[in-house]
Amino acid sequence: MSGRALSVFGNAVVFAVLAFGAWLWWRNVTSTADPPPAAVAMLSETAGRAGIDPAAGAPRVASRLPPGSLTFAASGLVVPVAGIEAPDLVDTYTQSRGGGSRIHNAIDIMASRGTPVVSASDGLVEKLYFSRGGGGITAYVRSLDGLWLHYYAHLDSYAPGLREGQRIRRGDQIGTVGISGNASPSGPHLHYAIYRMRPGERWWQGAPINPYPLLAGKTASR
Numbered sequence: 053m054s055g056r057a058l059s060v061f062g063n064a065v066v067f068a069v070l071a072f073g074a075w076l077w078w079r080n081v082t083s084t085a086d087p088p089p090a091a092v093a094m095l096s097e098t099a100g101r102a103g104i105d106p107a108a109g110a111p112r113v114a115s116r117l118p119p120g121s122l123t124f125a126a127s128g129l130v131v132p133v134a135g136i137e138a139p140d141l142v143d144t145y146t147q148s149r150g151g152g153s154r155i156h157n158a159i160d161i162m163a164s165r166g167t168p169v170v171s172a173s174d175g176l177v178e179k180l181y182f183s184r185g186g187g188g189i190t191a192y193v194r195s196l197d198g199l200w201l202h203y204y205a206h207l208d209s210y211a212p213g214l215r216e217g218q219r220i221r222r223g224d225q226i227g228t229v230g231i232s233g234n235a236s237p238s239g240p241h242l243h244y245a246i247y248r249m250r251p252g253e254r255w256w257q258g259a260p261i262n263p264y265p266l267l268a269g270k271t272a273s274r
């Protein structure tokens with residue numbers, strides 16, 4: 053073999069070794085156990101469709117009533133007592149209470165004890181409060197924009213798992229109609245109020261507005 057032929061042979065060997073090494077490397081890369089990113093995306097999408105949201109915090113209130121038992125008002129609110137429709141509502145907002153010393157500033161929705169009370173709106177459970185001589189077992193739910201506070205009083209009980217800070221959707225169960233606080237034992241009802249909240253106002257503050265026209269879709273009585 054001439055010197056030149058030796059050199060060509062040597063180059064060929066070097067090339068073969070390099071090519072084999074490259075093939076080994078490529079085999080390693082392509083046989084990796086991790087699925088490609090597209091497959092991962094598909095997997096998480098499937099999880100999303102199945103209702104599994106790993107980013108979600110605590111579970112919401114489990115108790116959701118069948119849609120047929122709820123009345124959706126044109127305002128976007130749900131009548132907060134199951135089975136109650138607009139014609140069943142009475143505008144008691146301006147009635148006097150406490151022996152005429154104050155205005156009601158809420159509406160009373162009459163229903164049998166134990167009837168489900170549901171959230172009229174989406175929101176956050178801001179306060180669960182017991183007032184023996186007043187609202188009894190009560191819940192305050194703040195709208196997600198912070199501007200409105202919904203007040204539910206005289207409850208018989210809270211929905212299982214309901215707690216402060218919890219996010220709920222309209223129609224989620226808050227509790228049941230009762231006679232707690234200063235409600236008459238012969239007239240179980242939900243005392244429901246809406247307060248317009250200014251920035252920084254807390255659950256015991258706010259300016260009441262009449263829920264009746266928002267639930268009944270009618271002009272409030274004078």
Ligand SMILES: [Zn+2]
Nearest residue numbers: 158159160243
């Ligand atoms: Zn009332």
